[in-house]
Amino acid sequence: MAETHSLQDMRQQAAITAKVFIQRDYSSGTMCQFQTKFPSELENRIDKQQFEETVRALNNMYAEAEKLGSQSYIEGCLACLTAYTVFLCMETHYEKVLKKIAKYIQEQNDKIYAPRGLLLTDPIERGLRVVEITIFEDRSLTR
Amino acid sequence: MHLGVSESMRECEYSQISTRSSTPMETPYKKRTPKKRKWEIFPGRNKFYCDGRIMMAKQTGVFYLTLILILVTCGLFFTFDCPFLAQQLTPVIPVIGGVLFLFVLGTLLRTSFSDPGVLPRASPDEAADLERQIDVANGGTGYRPPPRTKEVVINGQTVKLKYCFTCKIFRPPRASHCSLCDNCVERFDHHCPWVGNCVGRRNYRFFYMFILSLSFLTIFIFAFVITHIILSSHQNGFLSALKNSPASVLEVVVCFFSVWSIVGLSGFHTYLISSNQTTNEDIKGSWSSKRGKDNYNPYSYGNIFTNCCAALCGPLPPSLIDRRGFVEADVPQLAPPTNGITIYGSTQSQQSHTCDQDQCIQSTKFVLQAAATPLLQHQSSEPVILTTSPENGGTLPGRASLALTGPCTSLPLGQPTPPTSTSSLSCHEAADKLPVHGHTLTHNHSNPLQESLFQHHFLTPEEVPSPPGMLHCGSPMGHSHTTQAGFYDPASQDSLHEDSVRGLVKLSSV
Numbered sequence: 001m002a003e004t005h006s007l008q009d010m011r012q013q014a015a016i017t018a019k020v021f022i023q024r025d026y027s028s029g030t031m032c033q034f035q036t037k038f039p040s041e042l043e044n045r046i047d048k049q050q051f052e053e054t055v056r057a058l059n060n061m062y063a064e065a066e067k068l069g070s071q072s073y074i075e076g077c078l079a080c081l082t083a084y085t086v087f088l089c090m091e092t093h094y095e096k097v098l099k100k101i102a103k104y105i106q107e108q109n110d111k112i113y114a115p116r117g118l119l120l121t122d123p124i125e126r127g128l129r130v131v132e133i134t135i136f137e138d139r140s141l142t143r
Numbered sequence: 144m145h146l147g148v149s150e151s152m153r154e155c156e157y158s159q160i161s162t163r164s165s166t167p168m169e170t171p172y173k174k175r176t177p178k179k180r181k182w183e184i185f186p187g188r189n190k191f192y193c194d195g196r197i198m199m200a201k202q203t204g205v206f207y208l209t210l211i212l213i214l215v216t217c218g219l220f221f222t223f224d225c226p227f228l229a230q231q232l233t234p235v236i237p238v239i240g241g242v243l244f245l246f247v248l249g250t251l252l253r254t255s256f257s258d259p260g261v262l263p264r265a266s267p268d269e270a271a272d273l274e275r276q277i278d279v280a281n282g283g284t285g286y287r288p289p290p291r292t293k294e295v296v297i298n299g300q301t302v303k304l305k306y307c308f309t310c311k312i313f314r315p316p317r318a319s320h321c322s323l324c325d326n327c328v329e330r331f332d333h334h335c336p337w338v339g340n341c342v343g344r345r346n347y348r349f350f351y352m353f354i355l356s357l358s359f360l361t362i363f364i365f366a367f368v369i370t371h372i373i374l375s376s377h378q379n380g381f382l383s384a385l386k387n388s389p390a391s392v393l394e395v396v397v398c399f400f401s402v403w404s405i406v407g408l409s410g411f412h413t414y415l416i417s418s419n420q421t422t423n424e425d426i427k428g429s430w431s432s433k434r435g436k437d438n439y440n441p442y443s444y445g446n447i448f449t450n451c452c453a454a455l456c457g458p459l460p461p462s463l464i465d466r467r468g469f470v471e472a473d474v475p476q477l478a479p480p481t482n483g484i485t486i487y488g489s490t491q492s493q494q495s496h497t498c499d500q501d502q503c504i505q506s507t508k509f510v511l512q513a514a515a516t517p518l519l520q521h522q523s524s525e526p527v528i529l530t531t532s533p534e535n536g537g538t539l540p541g542r543a544s545l546a547l548t549g550p551c552t553s554l555p556l557g558q559p560t561p562p563t564s565t566s567s568l569s570c571h572e573a574a575d576k577l578p579v580h581g582h583t584l585t586h587n588h589s590n591p592l593q594e595s596l597f598q599h600h601f602l603t604p605e606e607v608p609s610p611p612g613m614l615h616c617g618s619p620m621g622h623s624h625t626t627q628a629g630f631y632d633p634a635s636q637d638s639l640h641e642d643s644v645r646g647l648v649k650l651s652s653v
Contacts, residue, residue, distance in 0.1 A: 019268050023313075026295045026304065029442060030316055030330065066460070068453050076456030080352070083249045094458045127263035127463040129312060 015137045022055065022131035032062040034123070034131050041135060045116050054108055054120070055131070058101065065097035098124060182466040186264055187326040195466035197256040199339050200324050206255055206339030213251070213357075216397050217244045219390040220364050224371045227388075231374055236367060243360040250353035251338060258462040259343030260329035262310060262318060270311035277306075298441035317442070319423055333422045342422075345462065348455045351412050358402075358409045365398035416454045417447040 018041060025035040036055045038048045075093055079086050105122050113120055113133075121132040182195035190199050199206070217240070225237040265273070277291055291306035293313055304313045307320050310327045314320070319331035321341050330344035342350045368391045375384035385392060415425060419442050424430060430440035444450050 019272070021269055021272050024315065026302075026316055027297060029297050066458055068449075068457055072458045073452060073456045075458075076452075079459075080348075080456070083246065084253060084349075092459055092461070094460055098461065124461075124463070126266065126269070129262070129265065130269055132269070 016134055017137050018135045020133045020135065022133065024129060025059075031066055032123075032128050033059045039133075042118070042133065045118055045135065046113070050112060054112075057104065058123075058131070061097055061101050061104065065094045065101075178469045180466070181464070181468045181470055184470060185464070185466070187261065188324050189261075189326070191466065198258050198466065199255055200334065200336075200341065202323070202336065203339040205336040209251070209337045212397065212401075213244075213247060216364065216394055217360075219394055220368065223388050223390040224368055224394070227371055227375065228367055232370075240360075240363060240367075243356060243363060246356045247353065247360050250349050250356060254335075254342070254346045254349040254353050255338045255340050257340075257346045257349065258464060258466070259341040260331075260345040260460070261324075261341075261343075261462075261464050262312065262315075262327040262329060263464050264309075265311040273306075273311065273313070300439065300441040302441070317421060317424070330421060331423055345460060348459075351409075351416065351455065354405055354409045354412060358406045361398050361401045361405055364394060365402060368394045368398070417450050419443040419450040419454065 020039045020041050022034050022039070025033045027033075034055050036052050036059075038051055042051060072093055102122055102124070105120050109120050117136040119134040119136070121134065123129070123131050126132055180195050182191040182198075185191070188201045190201060190203065191197065192199070220240065221237060225240065228236045291313075293304040293306075295302055295304055295316070297316060302316050304316060306313050307327050309320060309325060312327065314327055315329060317330045318327050320327045321331065321334050323334050324341055326341070328341050328343035330347070332342040332347055332350075334341045335350070338350065338353070340346070371388065372381075372384055372391055372395075375387065378384075379387070412422075415422065418440065420430060420440060424440075428434060430438060432438055444453060
């Protein structure tokens with residue numbers, strides 16, 4: 001759950017005006033990347049720079065999760081040799097990065113998005129299809 | 144009569160007070176049911192076992208056949224041939240046989256029981272957003288537009304992304320919709336009845352390990368059973384050797400027929416892995432040079448070694464469908480009904496959260512009842528606004544079909560069965576036209592219950608191929624966001640709901 005107390009309170013008090021969906025960017029193949037194009041609904045809510053930075057950071061983390069490097073090869077070979085039983089006690093590299101991403105999104109929500117009446121939903125909850133940004137009604141929220 | 148009515152009304156009120164919510168939508172007799180896990184409401188045609196830990200296709204008969212064949216053949220080998228071979232030759236033979244057998248079994252079970260990389264269906268909000276973008280691109284014409292595609296350039300090659308009408312998403316590249324399991328699967332290879340599951344991104348390496356190790360096991364058993372018979376016939380003569388171990392004959396027969404198909408299949412998949420293609424792509428010839436001089440595979444890493452490593456030792460992505468997670472049954476907070484926009488937003492999220500089958504049936508009944516009585520506006524519970532406007536009758540068939548095929552965002556229908564049936568029909572038609580790859584001969588299973596169509600297990604079910612002069616959703620997508628605010632306009636919401644209700648009424652009459 002990427003929500004904190006303040007966000008839950010906000011949800012209870014505020015009402016959803018709209019939802020913006022940041023779609024996947026497939027120009028570099030099947031790797032999980034999101035479009036950095038700034039949606040027009042967020043124009044008066046958040047800085048374009050800030051938004052792009054968030055999406056770029058997410059893209060970098062997903063790229064790290066899917067990277068083909070020596071670490072992933074070692075993990076793959078070890079798993080194959082142990083007939084994949086090693087994953088009963090160990091987390092895969094991908095899962096570790098997903099946890100990191102969840103933490104990052106929560107932190108971004110707390111610091112940047114919640115004060116502006118926005119809420120980022122972790123893409124993994126939407127099957128890595130979209131980054132869902134919920135826009136709440138512009139009232140004076142938890143300050 | 145009056146008394147009876149007031150009594151029943153009193154009864155209703157009493158029941159309503161006892162429930163959590165006071166909306167007329169919720170049935171008065173609904174108790175707080177225990178939380179469901181997500182696999183229980185999974186929309187695809189899969190079977191789940193062990194409380195969602197194991198996931199298989201619907202038809203698993205052939206999988207049990209595979210299992211029995213392997214177990215029986217190996218069982219016979221260890222019981223009848225190994226003692227002789229261990230004595231005469233070396234005890235290492237049963238040990239190697241045992242290791243191979245366990246590896247085969249492990250990889251088979253892992254392939255069959257794991258999630259192949261199923262893409263979860265779009266949430267109602269997402270589907271609505273996409274529909275809106277496409278409607279804008281279409282210019283808002285009423286009838287169902289031709290299949291939607293998006294074009295994207297990957298590594299210099301233009302790839303078409305198709306829209307899946309069942310899952311309401313644009314499929315990522317290399318994904319395909321399996322009509323047997325009714326799911327979109329990432330990096331879809333094929334649906335294998337022998338393992339009782341689809342083979343996709345998450346279980347391709349297990350599948351490959353399975354067929355590779357099974358080839359070795361088959362060759363191993365074949366070779367050593369022949370050795371056993373030969374050695375035995377040196378001592379006692381050929382016929383008496385056969386009589387002494389009739390099991391060996393059975394094993395030889397099974398292995399002989401298996402070797403050709405399985406070794407052939409392993410070779411084929413080795414080729415696919417080294418060129419980083421899926422069975423799907425190979426059958427369609429997507430990247431073959433016959434299509435054009437500049438046609439090449441944009442996903443290949445360039446050399447065989449990297450391709451193999453990526454397919455077999457690359458990072459294993461996690462399952463996207465969260466089978467064992469709990470369905471969020473909590474009702475999100477409704478804002479006070481200040482304007483239509485707020486209500487729509489909050490009830491929509493309510494619907495997306497509480498869409499289960501009971502609710503769907505109840506809501507359908509309610510809508511039909513409401514449609515029958517030319518009444519009111521039940522705005523607090525359900526955003527269906529009924530107006531009897533005969534002037535819309537002319538455009539009715541088109542709009543109704545749009546409502547039927549559109550996403551169920553305006554109505555709390557959890558399972559839009561009409562659209563799926565139409566889309567799966569089109570899938571079957573398309574699959575009919577596909578060429579049957581040579582290897583399907585080895586994989587045909589004679590399940591009489593299934594249509595002959597399903598026997599082409601390398602089928603690549605997709606929507607009907609789009610006509611050449613078709614809609615390109617690329618450029619209009621950029622302009623779609625500006626119209627999003629317009630969607631929440633109550634006036635357009637009214638007509639959309641009205642048409643949806645009419646569509647429902649039509650549906651009920653079928």
